[in-house]
Amino acid sequence: MLTKKVKNRILFLIFIFLLSIASVFFIIKSLNKNILYFSSPTEIKQREDIPFEKAMRVGGMVKKGSITISQKNIRFIITDFKNEILISYSGTVPNLFGEEKGVVAEGKLRDKNFFIADRILAKHDENYMPPEIKEIIEKNAK
Amino acid sequence: MLSNIGISLVVSVLILSFLIIYTASLDLKISRQVIKKNIYNLSLFQTTFIVLSFFTLIIGFINSDFSLINVYENSHTSKPLFYKIAGTWGNHEGSLLLWVNILVIFSYLFLVFNHTHDKKFRLYTLIFQNILILGFLFFLLLNSNPFNSIYPIPLEGLGLNPILQDPALAIHPPLLYVGFVGCSIYFSAAMASLLSDYGGKSFAQSIKTWVKISWCFQTLGIIVGSIWAYYELGWGGFWFWDPVENASLLPWFAITALMHSLIVLEKRNTLYYWVIILCLSTFTLSVTGTFLVRSGILNSVHTFASDPSRGIYILLFLSLMIFSALTIFFLKQKKETYNFNLKSRETFILANNWFMAFFLVTVLIGMLYPIFLDVLTNKKISVGPPFFNIVIIPLVIPFVILMAIGPKFGWIKSQIFFFSTIVLVTIGAIVINLLIIYLFGEYSLLSNLIFIAAIFLILYSLLDIKKFIKNKNKNELPRIISHLGFGLLVFFIGINHQFSLEEDFNLKVGEIKKINNYKINFEEIKIKESKNYKAIIGNFKLTNLEKNLVQYLNPEIRVYSNPETLTYEAAIKTKITSDFYLTMSNVSRSDYYNIKFQKKPFMIWIWISALMIALGGFVRLTLKKNED
Numbered sequence: 103m104l105t106k107k108v109k110n111r112i113l114f115l116i117f118i119f120l121l122s123i124a125s126v127f128f129i130i131k132s133l134n135k136n137i138l139y140f141s142s143p144t145e146i147k148q149r150e151d152i153p154f155e156k157a158m159r160v161g162g163m164v165k166k167g168s169i170t171i172s173q174k175n176i177r178f179i180i181t182d183f184k185n186e187i188l189i190s191y192s193g194t195v196p197n198l199f200g201e202e203k204g205v206v207a208e209g210k211l212r213d214k215n216f217f218i219a220d221r222i223l224a225k226h227d228e229n230y231m232p233p234e235i236k237e238i239i240e241k242n243a244k
Numbered sequence: 245m246l247s248n249i250g251i252s253l254v255v256s257v258l259i260l261s262f263l264i265i266y267t268a269s270l271d272l273k274i275s276r277q278v279i280k281k282n283i284y285n286l287s288l289f290q291t292t293f294i295v296l297s298f299f300t301l302i303i304g305f306i307n308s309d310f311s312l313i314n315v316y317e318n319s320h321t322s323k324p325l326f327y328k329i330a331g332t333w334g335n336h337e338g339s340l341l342l343w344v345n346i347l348v349i350f351s352y353l354f355l356v357f358n359h360t361h362d363k364k365f366r367l368y369t370l371i372f373q374n375i376l377i378l379g380f381l382f383f384l385l386l387n388s389n390p391f392n393s394i395y396p397i398p399l400e401g402l403g404l405n406p407i408l409q410d411p412a413l414a415i416h417p418p419l420l421y422v423g424f425v426g427c428s429i430y431f432s433a434a435m436a437s438l439l440s441d442y443g444g445k446s447f448a449q450s451i452k453t454w455v456k457i458s459w460c461f462q463t464l465g466i467i468v469g470s471i472w473a474y475y476e477l478g479w480g481g482f483w484f485w486d487p488v489e490n491a492s493l494l495p496w497f498a499i500t501a502l503m504h505s506l507i508v509l510e511k512r513n514t515l516y517y518w519v520i521i522l523c524l525s526t527f528t529l530s531v532t533g534t535f536l537v538r539s540g541i542l543n544s545v546h547t548f549a550s551d552p553s554r555g556i557y558i559l560l561f562l563s564l565m566i567f568s569a570l571t572i573f574f575l576k577q578k579k580e581t582y583n584f585n586l587k588s589r590e591t592f593i594l595a596n597n598w599f600m601a602f603f604l605v606t607v608l609i610g611m612l613y614p615i616f617l618d619v620l621t622n623k624k625i626s627v628g629p630p631f632f633n634i635v636i637i638p639l640v641i642p643f644v645i646l647m648a649i650g651p652k653f654g655w656i657k658s659q660i661f662f663f664s665t666i667v668l669v670t671i672g673a674i675v676i677n678l679l680i681i682y683l684f685g686e687y688s689l690l691s692n693l694i695f696i697a698a699i700f701l702i703l704y705s706l707l708d709i710k711k712f713i714k715n716k717n718k719n720e721l722p723r724i725i726s727h728l729g730f731g732l733l734v735f736f737i738g739i740n741h742q743f744s745l746e747e748d749f750n751l752k753v754g755e756i757k758k759i760n761n762y763k764i765n766f767e768e769i770k771i772k773e774s775k776n777y778k779a780i781i782g783n784f785k786l787t788n789l790e791k792n793l794v795q796y797l798n799p800e801i802r803v804y805s806n807p808e809t810l811t812y813e814a815a816i817k818t819k820i821t822s823d824f825y826l827t828m829s830n831v832s833r834s835d836y837y838n839i840k841f842q843k844k845p846f847m848i849w850i851w852i853s854a855l856m857i858a859l860g861g862f863v864r865l866t867l868k869k870n871e872d
Contacts, residue, residue: 125602128635129605129606129609129635130609132630132631132634132635133609133610133613133627133631135630135631135634136627136628136630136631136634137613137614137625137626137627137628137631138625138626138627138628139623139624139625140624140625140626141624157628159624159626169831169834171750171831171834171836171838172750172836173749173750173751173836174749174750175750176750176831176838192748192749193748193838193840194478194479194748194812194827194829194838194839194840195829195831195838197407197478197809197810197811197812197829198809198810199831200831
């Protein structure tokens, strides 16, 4: 026969166990909802199952001479030297943004050639290149 | 010249470390209860030499001695003196030297100030701490030596990244380092405690001051970093759930849990092994954070130039640290019985620890998941801020409520339950919440609950203050200040989040934009030459159409020459009730300027309440002295 104390302890342990399972489940579930996939313009062109409703990140170099600014927004072309995509953004661009600089845009795809960004990622250091972009450039330079 | 002095100082510290480990292990075998005098001397020499080496580097920066690669890469003759000095720790090599400095200084102070404790325990702590010092010294000498020289000597340096030339960022690294590296001493003490069987109450007493010191500095360091992000980055936010920010938050969760459970160990002499685990994990998480940031593995918005070879060394060292810590822990662990009553203060402190553990695990998963996915499937992802908000924010509600009630319970078993006070305070919180809705507008159910919980904690803390004024029990004061600060922080972040006004648009000089009841007139731009940059200053006239108030905002675009960089300086007008925030940027010299305008209510109060949390810790530190 289990004493009351032992019984309480077992109940307590079961409770903790269930609680931790529930919280891990909860964490993983919201994690899957909120991840942003990173793609290069080429990947967007080639992949068939690319989602249009889900937010994502696109990265590459800002094409020379492609920046246009109007009262409403700023538009520019991101290239990975194989394919290109037009980006439209209506916010403040980070200070290291410019032609022929690496850039990461966060937002949603309108179609395979047009991307509406709601965030442009800044880098604090002019010598720094986001690892994703570095990889793309190294791959396409070969 | 400086290079030779610096390197010989660092090498002598290295030799002294070996000597200390050697003499300390000899002294362990002697049964006399007093530590030999020469160990103190060796440790004092070690501290002096390491501090001197740091000053040598500072002198190099002040004199712009470009024979040192580190100075050449990170400084420039035209830089103001203050930023020349701050440049010493504004780069990887220099900050690593600062890191080792703190390791050594804490090692010496721990040895000197804990003379009432067991000799074996103190010697083991010294040995472990010196092993850590050796690990980081080898890293410094082999991979990141700040005293490496360059020949021929360049005439001019490359300059410090202008975005780092900010007063908040000048003090941010030293604060955070005292906080992070300060954890090393109770990492060593925890290992020593396991090996020398010096546990329980006395162990808690030996480390509690050090835990508090590093907690205070970590908290302050994180706040200053956040202030810097708000003023300098020009996004108008102060927390982005960015991997680098998360890396600083992980050890903070662990150390906050530690600080609370340490009280249980001291008062009730239980939870010893849990405290040990927290001691070990706090420093491990600090080093992990450094590793992730320095190696460039994390794709962060804040990442500065990084080098993978640093990562490999830190990773090796880290694995060694974790492996040895776990080995000693499992060899020495014994069965411990826990006997907790539900209605007791220790149960509530445990609840605090569960929440901290949950927050820690959440942030850790969000941070590491992209890395694992990249290694396993080569998919590049990032975890967005919504993830952290969804998982963490709802849990803040019970957390804040328990934070208010917990301290009301006595140790062991508490009979009295303040039911009527709880009901009254809850009613008060709901009424205030309704008042805010009535005055400022509606918000979601979740926000309602958060506001009620935060006000609940604030009201409870105010009742505590009333009680404090009556009975003058100073021991309660630090807790009240920190908890009140946390309640206010949640409250003001909530208000700020609900009632912020934000608008991005493009304007030409002379144009006017209307937003709600504000009119922004872009009147003119001026150009100003400064010592090390050229500034384009915009003049914006902001009119409040309702009250007919006129204000001028002057954001800047700065063009630094060394290195050639653009920075945007936000124009921020701070008032007690709200901040006006305006940044201006320009891409490829177009006629349109890109404007970001924000009205952020009660911004200054977010800083004040966050600083209150840290203040509570500092008050506790000063009280400690008075009590003894």
